[in-house]
Amino acid sequence: xxxxxxDEALAGQAADGDAEAFSALLTRHYDRVFRLAFxxxxxxxxxxxxxxxxxxxxxxxxxxxxxxARFTTWLYRVVVNAAHDRxxxxxxxxxxxxxxCEVEQARRAEALEEAEAQDWLTAAMRALPVDLRDTVALVxxxxxxxxxxxxxxxxxxxxxxxxxxxKKRLRQMKEDEA
Amino acid sequence: MTDELDDLKRAxxxxxPAPDADRKAATLRLAEENFxxxxxxxxxxxxxGQKGPFAPVLKGVTAMxxxxxxxxxxxATTALVAVGLxxxxxxxxxxxxxxxxxxxxxxxxxxxFRAPAExxxxxxxxxxxxxxxxxxxxxxxxxxxxxxxxxxxAGQQSAQPQMELAEESFANEVQGLAKMEAAPAPSVxxxxxxxxxxxxxxxxxxxEADTEAFSNAETNTLKVxxxxxxxxxxxxxxxxxxAVVRSSLMAGQMPPRDAVRVEEMVNYFPYAYAQPEGExxxxxxxxxxxxxxxxxxxxxxxxxxxxxxxxxxxxPLNLVFLIDTSGSMQDANKLPLLxxxxxxxxxxxxxxxxxxxxxxxxxxxxxxxPTRAAERSAILSALDRLEAGGSTAGQAGLQQAYQVAEAMAxxxxxxxxxxxxxxxxxxxxxxxxxxxDFIAEKRESGTYLSVLGFGRGNLDxxxxxxxxxxxxxxxSYIDTLSEARKVLVDQLTGALFPIANDVKIQVEFNPAQIxxxxxxxxxxxxxxxxxxxxxxxxxxxxxxxxTVTAIYEVTPVGSDAIRNGPLRYGAETAAVDVSDELxxxxxxxxxxxxxxxxxxxxxxxxxxxxxxxxxxxxxAMAGFGQLLRxxxxxxxxxxxxxxxxxxxxxxxxxxxxxAEAIDLMRLAEALDR
Numbered sequence: 001x002x003x004x005x006x007d008e009a010l011a012g013q014a015a016d017g018d019a020e021a022f023s024a025l026l027t028r029h030y031d032r033v034f035r036l037a038f039x040x041x042x043x044x045x046x047x048x049x050x051x052x053x054x055x056x057x058x059x060x061x062x063x064x065x066x067x068x069a070r071f072t073t074w075l076y077r078v079v080v081n082a083a084h085d086r087x088x089x090x091x092x093x094x095x096x097x098x099x100x101c102e103v104e105q106a107r108r109a110e111a112l113e114e115a116e117a118q119d120w121l122t123a124a125m126r127a128l129p130v131d132l133r134d135t136v137a138l139v140x141x142x143x144x145x146x147x148x149x150x151x152x153x154x155x156x157x158x159x160x161x162x163x164x165x166x167k168k169r170l171r172q173m174k175e176d177e178a
Numbered sequence: 179m180t181d182e183l184d185d186l187k188r189a190x191x192x193x194x195p196a197p198d199a200d201r202k203a204a205t206l207r208l209a210e211e212n213f214x215x216x217x218x219x220x221x222x223x224x225x226x227g228q229k230g231p232f233a234p235v236l237k238g239v240t241a242m243x244x245x246x247x248x249x250x251x252x253x254a255t256t257a258l259v260a261v262g263l264x265x266x267x268x269x270x271x272x273x274x275x276x277x278x279x280x281x282x283x284x285x286x287x288x289x290x291f292r293a294p295a296e297x298x299x300x301x302x303x304x305x306x307x308x309x310x311x312x313x314x315x316x317x318x319x320x321x322x323x324x325x326x327x328x329x330x331x332a333g334q335q336s337a338q339p340q341m342e343l344a345e346e347s348f349a350n351e352v353q354g355l356a357k358m359e360a361a362p363a364p365s366v367x368x369x370x371x372x373x374x375x376x377x378x379x380x381x382x383x384x385x386e387a388d389t390e391a392f393s394n395a396e397t398n399t400l401k402v403x404x405x406x407x408x409x410x411x412x413x414x415x416x417x418x419x420x421a422v423v424r425s426s427l428m429a430g431q432m433p434p435r436d437a438v439r440v441e442e443m444v445n446y447f448p449y450a451y452a453q454p455e456g457e458x459x460x461x462x463x464x465x466x467x468x469x470x471x472x473x474x475x476x477x478x479x480x481x482x483x484x485x486x487x488x489x490x491x492x493x494p495l496n497l498v499f500l501i502d503t504s505g506s507m508q509d510a511n512k513l514p515l516l517x518x519x520x521x522x523x524x525x526x527x528x529x530x531x532x533x534x535x536x537x538x539x540x541x542x543x544x545x546x547x548p549t550r551a552a553e554r555s556a557i558l559s560a561l562d563r564l565e566a567g568g569s570t571a572g573q574a575g576l577q578q579a580y581q582v583a584e585a586m587a588x589x590x591x592x593x594x595x596x597x598x599x600x601x602x603x604x605x606x607x608x609x610x611x612x613x614x615d616f617i618a619e620k621r622e623s624g625t626y627l628s629v630l631g632f633g634r635g636n637l638d639x640x641x642x643x644x645x646x647x648x649x650x651x652x653x654s655y656i657d658t659l660s661e662a663r664k665v666l667v668d669q670l671t672g673a674l675f676p677i678a679n680d681v682k683i684q685v686e687f688n689p690a691q692i693x694x695x696x697x698x699x700x701x702x703x704x705x706x707x708x709x710x711x712x713x714x715x716x717x718x719x720x721x722x723x724x725t726v727t728a729i730y731e732v733t734p735v736g737s738d739a740i741r742n743g744p745l746r747y748g749a750e751t752a753a754v755d756v757s758d759e760l761x762x763x764x765x766x767x768x769x770x771x772x773x774x775x776x777x778x779x780x781x782x783x784x785x786x787x788x789x790x791x792x793x794x795x796x797x798a799m800a801g802f803g804q805l806l807r808x809x810x811x812x813x814x815x816x817x818x819x820x821x822x823x824x825x826x827x828x829x830x831x832x833x834x835x836x837a838e839a840i841d842l843m844r845l846a847e848a849l850d851r
Contacts, residue, residue: 014213017217019210019213019214019217022209022210022213023206023213026206026209026210027206030197030202030206031196031197034197034202035194038194038195039190039194044195044198045505047195047197048197048198048201049506051197052201052208055206056205056209056212058209058212058213059209059212059213059215059216059217060212060216121186121190121193124186124189136183136186137190140183140186140187163183167182167183170182170183170185170186171182174182
C-alpha cells in the first residue's frame with residue numbers, strides 16, 4: 001500500500017521520523033543501490049559492503065535530503081560519494097588492489113566460460129580512468145546524461161564529453177586487440 | 179549509443195549479480211535499528227571537549243605539526259587521511275577542504291588540463307565551496323577528536339538545509355569521533371557506528387589519481403655526515419611485511435613495492451646475538467663489515483638481543499581474542515586458519531591463564547566468558563562455533579574487548595587483546611587516527627594490543643600497523659599454518675611479554691671518518707633527533723627473547739663510493755674530533771611500567787665485531803628487501819648474489835625459516851625475468 005507513495009514523499013516522512021516510511025523506502029531501493037555499487041566496484045563482496053555502508057548511514061543522511069532533487073538522484077550521489085571515500089582510503093594502503101583491477105579475483109569468482117566475458121569487462125573497465133568509469137557506470141545503468149550530471153555534480157556537457165572519451169578508449173582497446 | 183558502449187552495457191548487465199538475500203535482510207534490519215537510534219538520540223545533549231573558542235584550533239595545529247614532523251611512517255599515512263581541514267563557518271557548517279581527502283567534484287575541467295594540477299584544482303574547488311557557503315570570516319580548523327560536534331548537529335538536524343553530500347560524510351565522521359571520546363560504552367558506540375559512512379579503507383580501484391599513497395615510505399636517502407650527523411629511529415619488531423611478501427611471491431606475483439618494509443624482512447628471522455649480561459634487558463652487538471653490494475662502503479650492523487626471562491616465572495596471562503567474523507573472513511585462509519592457529523596457541527598456555535573471546539560482525543558480542551586455559555574443551559567448542567557472516571563493527575568490537583580485558587586484569591598479570599582480522603573494519607572504525615588515540619589511551623592503562631592479519635585482498639596493512647604500534651604490540655600476518663606456528667607457538671613468549679618499551683636508537687656519525695651514511699629500512703619508524711630524549715614520544719617495544727637488527731651503510735671519508743661531491747660554497751668544516759670512532763651508538767628504553775627511560779651507549783669502532791652467519795644472513799635479507807623495493811643503492815648486485823649470500827650464511831636454521839627465504843629469493847628472481 002506504501003508502494004503508491006512517491007520516493008520523495010516517503011523520504012520526507014522518514015526524515016520526520018516515520019520508521020515505516022524509512023523501511024519502505026530502503027526496501028524499495030536496496031537492489032538499485034546494490035546494482036550501482038557493483039558497477040562502481042566490480043566485486044560482489046565489495047558491492048555488498050558498500051551497500052551496507054550506504055544503508056546504515058542513510059538514517060542520518062536523510063536529514064540532508066530536502067527534495068530539491070529526485071530521491072534516486074540524491075541516493076545515487078550518496079552511493080557515488082561513498083565509493084569515492086572508499087577509494088581514497090584504499091589509496092593510503094600498501095596492499096594488492098582489488099576491484100576492477102583484480103583480474104584474479106574475478107576469475108575465481110566466476111565459472112569458467114563466464115570468466116572470459118568478465119575478463120573483457122574487467123579489462124575494459126580498467127582501461128578507463130576512474131572518473132570515466134563512474135560516469136560509464138551511471139549512464140549504462142539507464143541514467144540520462146542529465147541525471148548523471150546531477151549525481152556527479154558536473155555539467156551535462158562534461159558527461160557527454162566523458163562518454164565520448166570512454167567510447168574512444170574502448171575503440172582503441174578493441175583495435176589494440178585486433 | 180555506440181557499439182563499444184553497447185558491448186560494455188551488455189557485459190555489465192550480465193556481470194551484475196543479484197544481491198545476497200541474507201545480507202540484504204540483515205542490512206535492512208541494521209539500517210532500521212540505526213534509524214530508530216537516530217530518532218531516539220536526536221535531542222540528547224552531546225558532550226563537548228572544547229575548552230575555549232580556539233582550543234580545537236591550537237590543539238589541532240600542534241597535532242598537525244607533530245604529524246608532519248615525526249614522519250611516523252605508516253601511521254602517518256593513516257594520519258593524513260584524518261588530517262582533513264574543516265572550515266567552520268559562522269553558520270556552523272563544515273566543509274571538507276583540500277588535503278588528501280579532497281572534496282566531491284564540483285566543477286569539471288577537460289581531462290588534458292587536469293592531470294598535472296590535481297592539488298591546485300582541489301584547492302580551488304574548496305575555495306569555491308567556501309564561497310558558495312557565504313564563508314566570510316571562516317576559521318580553518320583541523321579535524322580533531324575534541325572538535326566541537328554540536329555545530330555539526332545543528333547544521334544537520336535543524337535549520338541548515340543544504341548540506342553538501344561531500345561534507346555530510348565528514349560531519350558524520352566528526353560526530354563519530356567526538357562520541358567515541360565522549361562515551362566509550364558499546365551501545366553509544368554502536369550509535370556512532372551507525373553514523374559513519376564508509377569506514378574501512380577498501381582497496382577498490384587502483385588509485386591512479388591519488389598521489390598521496392605511500393609518500394611516507396620513500397626509501398631512506400643517503401645523508402651527508404657533515405650536514406646531518408645524527409640518525410634517530412624507533413625499533414620495529416613487526417614481521418608482517420615478510421609474510422605479505424611471501425604470500426605475493428607464492429601466488430606468482432612480485433609484491434607491491436610499498437608492501438616491502440626492509441627492516442621487517444630482516445627482523446622476521448630469529449638471530450642468536452650475544453645474550454644480555456648485567457642490568458639491561460638486552461644487549462646491542464655492533465659489527466662493522468664490508469658491504470656485499472658496494473666495495474667502497476661498509477655496513478654498521480646493530481643487533482639487539484632481548485633477554486629471555488625464565489619461562490617458569492612468567493606471570494599469568496589474560497588474553498582476549500577479538501575475532502573478526504565478518505563475511506569476508508569465511509575464506510579458507512582466514513577464519514578456518516585462524517581457528518587452527520588459536521588451537522595451536524592454546525597448547526602453549528598455562529592452566530591458570532585466562533582466555534576470553536569477543537567477536538565482531540555487524541554487532542559485537544562476547545562468545546566466551548573469561549575461561550581458564552585448563553578448560554580446553556570449553557574454549558575449543560566456542561572457537562568451533564564461530565562462523566563468518568555480516569559486516570564488521572570494528573570499533574564496537576574493540577571497545578568491548580577492552581572492557582573484558584580490563585575486567586580480567588589483576589595485579590601482576592599480563593593482559594593483552596589479540597585482534598585477528600583481515601583488515602576489513604567496514605562499520606564503525608573509520609578513522610585509524612582516532613582509533614590509534616583510543617588504543618594508546620588503553621595502552622597507558624596496561625592493556626596491550628597485538629594484531630594478526632589473515633588473508634589477502636582487503637588486508638589493511640596500514641591500519642594493522644597503526645593499531646599494533648599504538649597498542650605496544652606486534653603486527654603479524656598469518657598466511658599459513660606454519661606461520662601461525664611461528665608467531666603463536668615458537669615466538670609466543672616474545673609476542674606476549676614485553677621486556678622493554680619505547681626503544682629508540684640514535685647513532686651519531688663522526689664526520690672525520692664517515693662521509694655519508696644511510697639507514698636501511700625503518701622508513702616508517704624515523705624519529706626526530708629531539709624525540710630521542712623525550713620520554714613522552716612513543717616508540718617500538720621488545721618482547722622476551724626478541725632480536726632486532728638495524729643496518730647502516732656508511733661511506734668512509736676518502737672512499738671512491740662517495741656520491742655527494744664537495745660543495746663549492748660550503749664552508750669546509752674541519753672535523754674537530756680526530757678520534758677513529760666511526761660513530762656513537764645510543765639507545766633508550768623503558769622497563770615495562772616505568773615512565774623514565776634508561777640509556778645504553780657505546781662507541782662504534784672500525785672493524786668492530788665479527789660478521790657471523792646471523793649478521794650475514796640479515797644482510798642478505800636486507801639486500802633482498804632492497805631488491806624488492808627497486809634497489810637504488812645496490813649497483814649491479816642481483817638476486818643471485820642475495821641467494822649466494824643467504825645460502826652461505828644459512829647456518830643451523832632449525833625451523834627452516836631461512837631455507838624458505840632462499841626459496842622466495844629464487845621465486846623473485848624467476849618472476850623478475
